Amino acid sequence: MKLDATDLRYITSDEFRVLTACEMGSKNHEVVPLSLITQISGLRNGGVNKLIGSLAKRNLVSRVQNAKYDGYRLTYGGYDYLAMRAMSKRDTMTSVGNQIGVGKESDIYIVSNQEGDEMVLKLHRLGRVSFRTIKQNRDYLGKRKSASWMYMSRLAAQKEYAFMKILHEHGFPVPTPIDQVRHTILMEFIDAYPLRQVSEVENPGKLYSSLMDIIVRFAQAGLIHGDYNEFNILIRRDTGEPIVIDFPQMVSTSHANAEWYFNRDVECIRRFFRRRFRYESAFYPKFKRTMSDGKSDFKLDIAVEASGFAKKDLKALEEYLEAAREEEGEEGSSDEEDSDGSEEEGDAEEEEEIVEEEVVEESEEEAGSGDDTEKEGEPSRKTKESEAGPSTSRTDKDIEELEEQLSELVIPDEPNRSLSRSPPNSRPGSPRRSHHDSDSEDDHDDDDGHNDDSVRAIATNELTKKRAQQQRKYHSKRSVRNAGRPQGSKAKQNNRVNRDAFWE
Ligand code: ADP
Numbered sequence: 001m002k003l004d005a006t007d008l009r010y011i012t013s014d015e016f017r018v019l020t021a022c023e024m025g026s027k028n029h030e031v032v033p034l035s036l037i038t039q040i041s042g043l044r045n046g047g048v049n050k051l052i053g054s055l056a057k058r059n060l061v062s063r064v065q066n067a068k069y070d071g072y073r074l075t076y077g078g079y080d081y082l083a084m085r086a087m088s089k090r091d092t093m094t095s096v097g098n099q100i101g102v103g104k105e106s107d108i109y110i111v112s113n114q115e116g117d118e119m120v121l122k123l124h125r126l127g128r129v130s131f132r133t134i135k136q137n138r139d140y141l142g143k144r145k146s147a148s149w150m151y152m153s154r155l156a157a158q159k160e161y162a163f164m165k166i167l168h169e170h171g172f173p174v175p176t177p178i179d180q181v182r183h184t185i186l187m188e189f190i191d192a193y194p195l196r197q198v199s200e201v202e203n204p205g206k207l208y209s210s211l212m213d214i215i216v217r218f219a220q221a222g223l224i225h226g227d228y229n230e231f232n233i234l235i236r237r238d239t240g241e242p243i244v245i246d247f248p249q250m251v252s253t254s255h256a257n258a259e260w261y262f263n264r265d266v267e268c269i270r271r272f273f274r275r276r277f278r279y280e281s282a283f284y285p286k287f288k289r290t291m292s293d294g295k296s297d298f299k300l301d302i303a304v305e306a307s308g309f310a311k312k313d314l315k316a317l318e319e320y321l322e323a324a325r326e327e328e329g330e331e332g333s334s335d336e337e338d339s340d341g342s343e344e345e346g347d348a349e350e351e352e353e354i355v356e357e358e359v360v361e362e363s364e365e366e367a368g369s370g371d372d373t374e375k376e377g378e379p380s381r382k383t384k385e386s387e388a389g390p391s392t393s394r395t396d397k398d399i400e401e402l403e404e405q406l407s408e409l410v411i412p413d414e415p416n417r418s419l420s421r422s423p424p425n426s427r428p429g430s431p432r433r434s435h436h437d438s439d440s441e442d443d444h445d446d447d448d449g450h451n452d453d454s455v456r457a458i459a460t461n462e463l464t465k466k467r468a469q470q471q472r473k474y475h476s477k478r479s480v481r482n483a484g485r486p487q488g489s490k491a492k493q494n495n496r497v498n499r500d501a502f503w504e
Pocket residue numbers: 100101102103104105106107108120122175187188189190191192194231232245246247420421422426
């Protein structure tokens with residue numbers, strides 16, 4: 001998606017006040033009546049008319065005419081703007097560069113702070129999937145009139161940030177979380193390729209062990225990733241170390257369907273290794289065994305809950321994610337889907353037979369590779385420390401305070417070179433709703449105006465150009481295919497069974 005170069009630098013303080021009023025009104029209104037916006041903004045009637053017209057022109061709000069009354073909705077562009085402005089106010093980020101990723105449920109941008117440190121901004125987009133399917137499950141909405149995209153996207157960001165923070169603090173290989181506002185998360189930029197784009201690795205057995213080891217460590221700490229696949233595992237360009245991302249769907253090991261989620265994560269990796277690297281191991285973690293072996297006395301699932309994340313919010317998000325997956329259908333789950341088929345060679349069934357034969361070739365030298373696993377699984381402790389804690393409410397609504405900056409910020413003028421695209425159905429569905437007893441008949445329609453998927457970004461030309469260069473340099477198809485490419489011939493590559501019996 002191309003950045004929309006709407007000139008946000010010139011938003012006036014009154015316009016900002018009206019935009020914020022529209023956001024506040026959205027809490028209880030799907031379409032916020034103009035009279036309410038006027039009332040909240042505390043500005044004069046005629047003035048607000050003009051101001052909101054100007055915001056609508058820039059797609060920060062959209063006008064909605066319905067049977068009962070006319071009003072406005074905050075668009076994603078408006079919500080993005082408010083979030084970025086709040087972060088810029090806190091100095092955690094001050095400029096936006098290229099988009100580097102686009103998923104069904106997020107947009108990912110490179111951003112930077114005043115010191116020029118590059119970071120990643122993830123903007124959650126949970127409204128892209130229609131909410132029709134969760135009509136039945138709306139009891140958690142309480143007084144809220146609708147399961148709005150704003151609410152869901154914000155929950156996803158809050159949850160993801162809470163998990164990322166706790167995982168990072170406990171030494172898991174995840175990006176360093178930096179800040180969180182509304183539906184966005186600011187985190188460390190990982191110079192890496194998604195595993196999906198890696199065609200060869202030096203030592204598939206070692207990587208496989210590391211990835212399974214991470215699953216085990218997650219589970220022993222009380223967590224299951226829930227979407228552990230080649231799209232959500234980044235391979236560091238320099239070290240080849242895996243970094244795990246994308247946490248909104250994480251579940252606790254005490255979840256009713258924990259074993260199902262656990263097995264699915266394990267199976268995603270096994271299948272990917274089989275198909276991509278022709279690597280198959282007889283060893284893989286089993287849920288019950290993993291749980292009974294669990295030696296850690298900290299339970300991260302409980303820690304996350306204690307971090308102030310309301311249970312009902314977690315449930316709301318879980319229900320949304322599940323409904324969204326169900327609506328998408330399960331046919332296109334990541335293991336079968338191939339959005340850029342050119343890179344995937346050998347998904348054919350025949351190959352599986354070849355793999356079967358390879359599995360039999362075992363080598364004694366590999367017996368001790370458990371040590372490698374330990375090393376590879378080591379967390380990214382070297383990453384810089386979090387610079388700011390979460391404070392979702394801090395200054396967000398403080399109209400008086402949020403009226404400056406941005407004058408030095410410039411809109412990027414360069415289209416994106418290469419986006420890392422999440423698969424349309426990267427997250428397979430959930431087990432049949434065994435854990436849901438949805439009997440609420442609450443039936444609020446909620447086809448929000450979330451289709452404004454353009455990002456209003458404040459950006460520096462310099463950063464954009466620098467990123468574009470990097471994109472060309474590192475993210476061209478050729479460099480991607482060479483990532484982690486072993487030096488030796490194919491015959492020398494480690495495609496054999498890893499005898500590390502760590503999970504058995
Ligand atoms: P989604 O929920 O939409 O799948 P992800 O968090 O998986 O979003 O991110 C989508 C893509 O953006 C990833 O596949 C990756 O290429 C890129 N990405 C996300 N976070 C980072 C990061 N911290 N550093 C570098 N790239 C990232």
